[in-house]
Amino acid sequence: MRSSVENMKPVFVRPKSLSDKKFTYCPGCHHGLITRILAQVIDELGIQERTVMVAPVGCAVFAYEWFRCDGVQAAHGRAAAVATGIKRVRPDLVVISYQGDGDLAAIGLAETIHAANRGEKISVIFVNNQIYGMTGGQMAPTTLVGQHATSCPEGRNPQEAGYPIRMAELLATLEAPVYVARLALFDPKHVLETTKAVRKALTYQVQGKGYSFVEILANCPTGWRMSPVQANKHIAAVVTKAFPLGEFVDKG
Amino acid sequence: MERQLMTGNEAMAEAALRAGCRAYFGYPITPQNELLEYMARRMPQVGGAFVQAESEVAAINMCYGAAAAGVRVMTSSSSPGVSLKMEGISYMAGADLPVVVVNVARGGPGLGNIAPAQGDYFQATKGGGHGDYRMIVLAPSTVNEAAALTQLAFDLADKYRVPAMVLADGMLGQMMEPVELPPFVDVGSLPPKPWALSGAQGREPNYVASFALDPYDLRELNRRRLARYQQIEAHEVRWEEVQTEDAEVLLVAYGTMGRIAKTVVRLARAEGTRAGLLRPITLWPFPYGPIRRLAQRIPVVLTVELSMGQMVEDVRLAVEGRAQTPFYGEMGGVVPTPRDILQEVKAHALQRGKHEAGVRPA
Numbered sequence A: 001m002r003s004s005v006e007n008m009k010p011v012f013v014r015p016k017s018l019s020d021k022k023f024t025y026c027p028g029c030h031h032g033l034i035t036r037i038l039a040q041v042i043d044e045l046g047i048q049e050r051t052v053m054v055a056p057v058g059c060a061v062f063a064y065e066w067f068r069c070d071g072v073q074a075a076h077g078r079a080a081a082v083a084t085g086i087k088r089v090r091p092d093l094v095v096i097s098y099q100g101d102g103d104l105a106a107i108g109l110a111e112t113i114h115a116a117n118r119g120e121k122i123s124v125i126f127v128n129n130q131i132y133g134m135t136g137g138q139m140a141p142t143t144l145v146g147q148h149a150t151s152c153p154e155g156r157n158p159q160e161a162g163y164p165i166r167m168a169e170l171l172a173t174l175e176a177p178v179y180v181a182r183l184a185l186f187d188p189k190h191v192l193e194t195t196k197a198v199r200k201a202l203t204y205q206v207q208g209k210g211y212s213f214v215e216i217l218a219n220c221p222t223g224w225r226m227s228p229v230q231a232n233k234h235i236a237a238v239v240t241k242a243f244p245l246g247e248f249v250d251k252g
Numbered sequence B: 001m002e003r004q005l006m007t008g009n010e011a012m013a014e015a016a017l018r019a020g021c022r023a024y025f026g027y028p029i030t031p032q033n034e035l036l037e038y039m040a041r042r043m044p045q046v047g048g049a050f051v052q053a054e055s056e057v058a059a060i061n062m063c064y065g066a067a068a069a070g071v072r073v074m075t076s077s078s079s080p081g082v083s084l085k086m087e088g089i090s091y092m093a094g095a096d097l098p099v100v101v102v103n104v105a106r107g108g109p110g111l112g113n114i115a116p117a118q119g120d121y122f123q124a125t126k127g128g129g130h131g132d133y134r135m136i137v138l139a140p141s142t143v144n145e146a147a148a149l150t151q152l153a154f155d156l157a158d159k160y161r162v163p164a165m166v167l168a169d170g171m172l173g174q175m176m177e178p179v180e181l182p183p184f185v186d187v188g189s190l191p192p193k194p195w196a197l198s199g200a201q202g203r204e205p206n207y208v209a210s211f212a213l214d215p216y217d218l219r220e221l222n223r224r225r226l227a228r229y230q231q232i233e234a235h236e237v238r239w240e241e242v243q244t245e246d247a248e249v250l251l252v253a254y255g256t257m258g259r260i261a262k263t264v265v266r267l268a269r270a271e272g273t274r275a276g277l278l279r280p281i282t283l284w285p286f287p288y289g290p291i292r293r294l295a296q297r298i299p300v301v302l303t304v305e306l307s308m309g310q311m312v313e314d315v316r317l318a319v320e321g322r323a324q325t326p327f328y329g330e331m332g333g334v335v336p337t338p339r340d341i342l343q344e345v346k347a348h349a350l351q352r353g354k355h356e357a358g359v360r361p362a
Helices: A030-045 A079-089 A101-107 A109-117 A167-172 A188-206 A228-242 B008-018 B033-046 B056-068 B079-094 B121-125 B143-160 B170-174 B215-235 B255-270 B288-295 B311-319 B338-356
Strands: A051-055 A070-073 A094-100 A123-128 A179-184 A212-217 A246-250 B002-007 B023-026 B049-052 B073-077 B099-105 B136-138 B163-169 B176-181 B239-242 B249-252 B275-280 B282-284 B300-305 B327-329
Touching: A030 A094, A030 A123, A030 A188, A051 A079, A070 B056, A079 A094, A079 A101, A079 A109, A079 A123, A079 B023, A079 B049, A079 B056, A094 A101, A094 A188, A101 A109, A101 A123, A109 A123, A109 A167, A109 B056, A123 A167, A123 A188, A167 A179, A167 A212, A167 A246, A179 A188, A179 A228, A188 A212, A212 A228, B002 B008, B002 B143, B008 B033, B008 B073, B008 B099, B008 B143, B008 B163, B008 B170, B008 B176, B023 B033, B023 B056, B033 B049, B033 B170, B049 B056, B056 B073, B056 B079, B056 B099, B073 B079, B079 B099, B079 B121, B079 B163, B099 B143, B099 B170, B121 B163, B121 B282, B136 B143, B143 B163, B143 B176, B143 B215, B163 B170, B163 B255, B170 B255, B239 B255, B239 B288, B249 B255, B249 B288, B249 B338, B255 B275, B255 B300, B255 B338, B275 B288, B288 B300, B288 B311, B300 B311, B300 B338
Parallel strands: A051 A070, A051 A094, A094 A123, A123 A212, A179 A212, B023 B049, B023 B073, B073 B099, B099 B163, B136 B163, B249 B275, B249 B300, B300 B327
Antiparallel strands: A179 A246, B002 B176, B136 B282, B239 B275
């Protein structure tokens, strides 16, 4: 049997909403996967030409340049406020903020909660890897009890540092959000579920329904001092116990 | 032109709308609340965006977003709140975004009080936020001028892609005066902003950021900004002179203090002392040249401020030892009367006279 190129069809292509700028992520990091999922969904929904990415300060600081979409870099923690400013003056644009746990749940907690509570018609992608990756592995508001980090070398002690903040559950107590979910990426099934959730979040925004929030349990092999495989197993076995997966709000 | 009786806060808000401002984000703080409330009422009427933000920090970052999307946007606050906005102003300077920030300044430091003061001069003109940047600072001395300078602030911010501040104070914000309101600008006729975020349709994506990891890249960006700042310094210095031609004592004062100083000039002249006034309208760029020229022939340059002495440092830089540069200030929200300042002017004139007559000062 001879096969010809004409009879071949692509089954996996690079999303056209990804730019050519190289990722600066560490090997095995979930950020790259999340960026790709987002680009794929933007392609599927055909919204590349009206999407604006709001990048945080953190490992994803270059997120404004990784998409072939207009992009803006926000001050640390202020992505939700920047997204609010854009969406309020250009409701026709699809505005996506992409934020890590230090950015969203520590320094930007007020902006996060109030944007959600006002029901801003934006989508927030929250990458929860339980650590400050870019600055070298300090404790995050989502760091697990007992988890080691450079600023809690003996492990997070809840008597002094409190407990990991469950952002999805917290935002689910508000009236306004139309979609709040927590997903993970430790195996192909969960990658597909995350893609579905991101698609739902962006679709609700396109439909003008309101605020959507997708929390994704991500790894940080470098910060956790684990191999990517160990890190995936850790998420499945340990992290999902502290941060249960699920859709907490779906008013679609 | 339309003439109305308005408070400074209302006049600045209405002037902004007429200048094409279509987004306002703010947080309550006295003595600027009427500006926010006016915007809450009027902005929807002109089809713009209004959000009462959760903080001044959030408000300035909403401005960052709206400015990045190419819309004329404004926020207002008073001293403690403006401190919180400084991070955002630095980011906007770094991202080359135009925004208008109104500071209806009050007594400080800290919570201070809600009375008029000029203690925010350093913060406004010397880089209140971090990093290497400049901000245009306009200082009105009447309600009418507050309206006019608000409009100018939008034009200059857009022209040079920089943040611009209107630095008023609690007196100007709260007092009522007749205002000449200019007609509405047609928003569609404003110069286009091809750099703005509008969706990458039929073009390469636009990126708005203040981020450049490579020091040589950031140096290049800062050099371009510096070139724009030099253009501003060359073309946008504004000031007013009152009876400086034959003055023996030159007062330098801005804002509320500037209008009081006008009365001082009149009173001094009625009593035989030839006083004059230079009132800086742009605090950055500062009128160094005009002050320097006057200091070549006027022996006493008296700076008067509602602070412990901030602008006086720029006056001394301008004068560079050509004249005496005494300072008179009131603090904590206390506003001196023209008579208080008149005593000061006469004392300096008298001392000068003795000096010229060969009498050594005591």
